Amino acid sequence: MRSASLALTWELLASGGWKLLGAVLVANALPILILGALRQEGVLDPQEQAIISMHVVSTMINGLVFGTALAVAAGSVSRLYCYPISSALITAGRMLPAQLLLFAEVAASTLLLNWLFGVNWPILGPALFIVSGLATFQAVAWLTGHSLWSLPAILIVGGLQSVWFVFRYRTQFTGPAHEWLEVRPMEWLTLAVFTAGAYAVALLAIQRDRRGEALRTDTLKAWLESLCERRPALKRGFPSPLAAHFWAEWHQKGVMPLITAIGLCLGLGIWLLFVRQADTLHVWVFKGGWFLPITGFVGALAIGGSGLPNGAIEMGPFLATRPLSNAELGRNLLQVVARNVCGGVILWLGACTVVIVALKLAGADSGKILPVETSNFEWWQIPAIVFGSWWTTSLLTTLLSSGRSRFVVLVIISVSLLPLIPTILGRWMLSEGARPGFRNAIGLLASGVAIVTTIWACRSAWQRRYITGTSLLAAVALATTLTAAGGIVIHQTTGWTSTSQLILTGLAAITILPVPGLPLMIAWNRHR
Numbered sequence: 001m002r003s004a005s006l007a008l009t010w011e012l013l014a015s016g017g018w019k020l021l022g023a024v025l026v027a028n029a030l031p032i033l034i035l036g037a038l039r040q041e042g043v044l045d046p047q048e049q050a051i052i053s054m055h056v057v058s059t060m061i062n063g064l065v066f067g068t069a070l071a072v073a074a075g076s077v078s079r080l081y082c083y084p085i086s087s088a089l090i091t092a093g094r095m096l097p098a099q100l101l102l103f104a105e106v107a108a109s110t111l112l113l114n115w116l117f118g119v120n121w122p123i124l125g126p127a128l129f130i131v132s133g134l135a136t137f138q139a140v141a142w143l144t145g146h147s148l149w150s151l152p153a154i155l156i157v158g159g160l161q162s163v164w165f166v167f168r169y170r171t172q173f174t175g176p177a178h179e180w181l182e183v184r185p186m187e188w189l190t191l192a193v194f195t196a197g198a199y200a201v202a203l204l205a206i207q208r209d210r211r212g213e214a215l216r217t218d219t220l221k222a223w224l225e226s227l228c229e230r231r232p233a234l235k236r237g238f239p240s241p242l243a244a245h246f247w248a249e250w251h252q253k254g255v256m257p258l259i260t261a262i263g264l265c266l267g268l269g270i271w272l273l274f275v276r277q278a279d280t281l282h283v284w285v286f287k288g289g290w291f292l293p294i295t296g297f298v299g300a301l302a303i304g305g306s307g308l309p310n311g312a313i314e315m316g317p318f319l320a321t322r323p324l325s326n327a328e329l330g331r332n333l334l335q336v337v338a339r340n341v342c343g344g345v346i347l348w349l350g351a352c353t354v355v356i357v358a359l360k361l362a363g364a365d366s367g368k369i370l371p372v373e374t375s376n377f378e379w380w381q382i383p384a385i386v387f388g389s390w391w392t393t394s395l396l397t398t399l400l401s402s403g404r405s406r407f408v409v410l411v412i413i414s415v416s417l418l419p420l421i422p423t424i425l426g427r428w429m430l431s432e433g434a435r436p437g438f439r440n441a442i443g444l445l446a447s448g449v450a451i452v453t454t455i456w457a458c459r460s461a462w463q464r465r466y467i468t469g470t471s472l473l474a475a476v477a478l479a480t481t482l483t484a485a486g487g488i489v490i491h492q493t494t495g496w497t498s499t500s501q502l503i504l505t506g507l508a509a510i511t512i513l514p515v516p517g518l519p520l521m522i523a524w525n526r527h528r
């Protein structure tokens with residue numbers, strides 16, 4: 001390479017590779033699936049308030065997914081400190097290529113959606129905002145490093161920027177939505193200040209970290225650890241290595257309740273500052289539950305990292321040589337996943353209960369527990385949120401526990417292509433009447449693969465004695481119960497069909513897949 005900047009750019013592209021392609025597919029799968037279904041039903045209106053809100057949410061999810069892939073591809077910035085290049089060049093070489101790639105990906109994704117569905121979503125403003133968001137994320141992450149301030153600082157700064165972005169589409173926080181069609185001079189200036197300020201903070205952070213003056217929170221960490229210390233008064237040891245390992249895993253990876261609590265506090269603060277309407281608070285606290293699956297995705301990145309604290313998914317020799325079997329490691333990790341999901345769900349349901357009671361005591365109660373009339377939030381969305389959180393957290397954790405990045409990327413790409421295939425092929429290669437049958441065939445194929453994979457995992461884990469007979473019977477009983485309950489609900493609402501029942505069986509199968517899958521993936525990772 002002729003220059004260090006070109007070498008840094010090439011390294012990002014080379015290490016990204018399939019990860020970046022997989023992130024593109026994952027980021028665009030959901031909006032393509034939803035917009036395709038709406039157009040199929042003939043109810044796709046680009047000026048509809050829900051479609052505009054979907055544009056806002058999908059843009060932020062797109063930036064989150066592809067930005068995460070860029071951060072993973074770039075790796076730790078500290079490994080560049082020993083090279084004979086300046087801190088300014090390290091900062092620019094890490095920030096500028098990633099920002100250009102993210103801008104191109106967001107713009108290309110929006111162009112694709114506009115071409116496929118004619119939604120006419122704006123391109124320039126949202127792409128510039130996502131780029132500035134990546135810059136501030138990098139700056140805050142490098143400044144706080146591995147300190148205790150890292151996660152709260154990222155969430156607070158990201159939350160404030162998200163509020164600014166939402167106001168580009170609304171004159172009031174709860175007012176009617178409109179598209180951000182034109183980037184005004186003041187908005188150009190604001191985005192420029194965001195990006196330039198992020199570069200200055202990032203440069204300062206790298207300079208401090210490079211000379212060993214990174215942000216320290218040793219005193220605060222020691223105080224918090226003393227609060228969380230297991231039975232500090234008794235000072236007793238752990239009864240077994242398994243209990244000690246679980247304690248360490250939970251205190252290192254129990255992030256979902258923390259993220260949920262911070263999100264609830266941010267939402268309450270935004271409501272107090274900008275809205276202060278009882279009906280809006282009622283809607284927000286219930287609708288906010290749909291962020292739990294996204295929180296589960298973020299939590300799985302931490303839970304599935306066997307090489308913590310450096311964030312690698314490959315299991316290191318320290319963990320691999322612990323006196324614990326693969327079954328015990330898998331059982332511990334499954335308990336960590338369950339605690340994370342239960343903690344986040346309990347906090348969300350607790351917040352919903354507090355809001356309902358507070359509104360009733362304040363005389364602002366509408367008489368409805370669920371905000372059905374104001375936001376179409378119905379009772380079935382509660383189990384959908386709970387199971388969605390479990391699926392994203394447990395399945396991604398199971399994948400990451402394999403310790404093989406190529407395998408993880410291949411599975412994610414394959415799953416992301418499933419909703420894209422009916423939409424793309426249905427537009428050019430299938431007639432109007434053949435499209436529903438083709439979509440059902442894809443759904444049946446995916447369900448069949450899920451069922452076969454779960455059966456194989458249960459059989460393999462049983463043969464290797466990674467799961468006990470009691471655990472296997474409990475998992476099968478749970479899957480059977482979920483299938484039967486879902487079948488009853490479908491029969492009473494939309495009508496029972498063999499296709500819907502098989503798809504429901506596939507969903508029940510992936511619900512219990514982590515039970516045998518986690519010890520199998522850990523064994524695959526441990527014995528590389």
